[in-house]
Amino acid sequence: MTLKEKTQRAAALAVLEPLIKYIKKNPQDNLVKLVDAVQRFAGPSFPAKNFDKIREGAADPDNVYSKLLIRAINDLHPDVLNGMAMALGLGVAAGTKKVRENREKYHCNIPFITLIDPTSACNLKCKGCWSAEYGHKLRLTYEEMESIVEQGRELGTHLYMFTGGEPLICKKEILKLCEKFPQCAFLAYTNATLVDQEFCDDLRRVGNLALAISIEGDEESNDFRRGDGAYKTSIEAMELLKKNGCMFGISVCYTSKNIYSVTSDEFLDDMIDKGVMFGLYFNYMPLGKGALPELIPDPEQRKYMYKRIRDLRNSKTGKSMFIMDFQGDGEYVGGCIAGGRNYFHINSAGDIEPCVFIHFSDSNIRTHTLLEALQNPLFMSFYKNQPFNDNHMRPCPMLENPDYLCKMVKETGAKSTDLIDQESAEDLCAKCRKFAAEWAPVAEEVWNSTPHKPSKTYYYRDTPEGKAEAAKKNNE
Ligand code: SF4
Ligand code: SF4
Structure with missing residues (x-):
């Protein structure tokens, strides 16, 4: 940490620690004071009216997000509340400003978030996933991960997520990173098998690491793919994390088979009871030669998901958890966020990929800096x-606009990074074409019949010209 960051952190902690103690005494009455404090830390990086909206919700005891905040204040350990508030309030806010400046300076995408696979290995053997077979051969060293975060911080990136494989196989290295970079927020997607009391103690100590536990519905549907006993293990881990005041949510891959179960009231109410604070939903992607395209949700199911997620987020009648659907929420971020526009992914071989689902690359951390990768042909493409489509319900250059991925891979000479059985862009996109063609008219009908607010994050090519282009589009 720089001296300036240390001073800011000490000043913020001096205010935050007693404030959290005070708020914990009477969360409902004091929620608005918490929002005021967060706004003070976050400074001018976010529009004031965003905070006004949050303040309005916080003052209403029936608002589901006010209930979520109260749950967080009551359930989370003070060290976790402090750690997350410091990372998100100070680090991410300062980082956002730096990201924007660097986009103008370098004329390329600069991300807010970086995903890292510390290892390809996994201790489970889910159907359709080859991680268990990679073994421990592919692994990033601590020094490599430290360098990724150092370089990222220079660019402004303050949010890091660990995917895999099972990232908690490398929990020592991950915890070391969290300690070294308290101004960054970290999240690990995990199968929860390695969560124990000692790890919960570590999570409380560092404060800036949350978990997203993978789950695929009720016990029967979860264990069908993830193996007998996997559901029980996840639930036991949730109970332990809740008891220890750690922050966690769920990561859900929805398919044509489980889409209704993972969005049911029963499932979500049960998850809230278990202490889940957030739900991150991902559409099944037919990646790799063993993929099953029939698991892609069909157009009617995608339409259902679009509406269901909005109902679940309704501030009066929804669920008291933070829910995001990565394939259905394009309208809030202007479509595809990959290629460093908001994020990119580094696999356990060090390949720098545009997206966790796009396994093509022209750069590797062992031969390129992150900035070089962002300026190399694939990311510049x-x-x-x-955006790959003006209808943000069709954001993806692979799933919904497959011609784009084939074209970009061909033009840039990017290579397949599949760790087991390399697949060409043509073969991958061929599995998406049927869905893309059937989804297009349904997506057009829903998009054209739904009002959309102009987004503040519709910046493509985040330079003065890009901003002018976005403003023109927002006014149309
Ligand atoms: S837990 Fe995740 S990485 Fe491990 S085998 Fe299952 S799907 Fe693959
Ligand atoms: S490449 Fe596809 S899956 Fe990845 S962020 Fe873009 S739209 Fe989403």
Whole structure:
């Protein structure tokens, strides 16, 4: 940490620690004071009216997000509340400003978030996933991960997520990173098998690491793919994390088979009872030669998901958890966020990929800096071509606009990074074409019949010209 960051952190902690103690005494009455404090830390990086909206919700005891905040204040350990508030309030807010400046300076995408696979290995053997077979051969060293975060911080990136494989196989290295970079917020997607009391103690100590536990519905549907006993293990881990005041949510891959079960009231109410604070939903992607395209939700199911997620988020009648659907929420971020526009992914071989689902690359951390990767042809191709569709219900250059991925891979000479059985862009996109063609008319009908607010994050090519282009579009 720089001296300036240390001073800011000490000043913020001096205010935050007693404030959290005070708020914990009477959360409902004091919620608005908490929002005021967060706004003070976050400074001018976010529009004031966003905070006004949060303040309005916080003052209403029936608002589901006010209930969520109260749950967080009551359930989370003070060290976790402090750690997350410091990372998100100070680090991410300062980082946002730096990201924007660097986009102008370097004329390329600069991300808010970086995903890292510390290892390809996994201790489970879910159907359709080859992680268990990779073994421990592919692994990033601590020094490599430290360098990724150092370089990222220079660019402004303050949010890091660990995917895999099972990232908690490398929990020592992950905890070391969390300690070294208290101004960054970290999240690990995990199967929860390695969560124990000692790890919960570590989570409380560092404060800036949350978990997203993978789950695929009730016990029967979860264990069908993830193996007998996997559901029980996840639930036991949730109970332990809740008891220890750690922050966690769920990560859900929805398919044509489980889409209704993972969005049911029963499932979500049960997850809230278990202490889940957030739900991150991902559409099944037919990646790799063993993929099953029939698991892609069909157009009617995608339409259902679009409406269901909005109902679940309704501030009066929804669920008291933070829910995001990565394939259905394009309208809030202007479509595809890959290629460094908001995020990118580094696999356990060090390949720098545009997205966790796009296994093609022209750069590796062992031969390129992150900035070089962002300026190399593949990422610049994302920069120049985003958005891939003006209908943000069809955001993806692979799933919904497969011609784009084939074209970009061909033009840039990017190579397949599949760790087991390399697949060409043509073969991958061929599995998406049927869905893309059937989804297009349904997506057009829903998009054209739904009002959309102009987004503040519709910046493509985040330079003065890009901002002018976005403003023109927002006014149309
Ligand atoms: S837990 Fe995740 S990484 Fe491990 S085998 Fe299952 S799907 Fe693959
Ligand atoms: S490449 Fe596809 S899956 Fe990845 S962020 Fe873009 S739209 Fe989403």
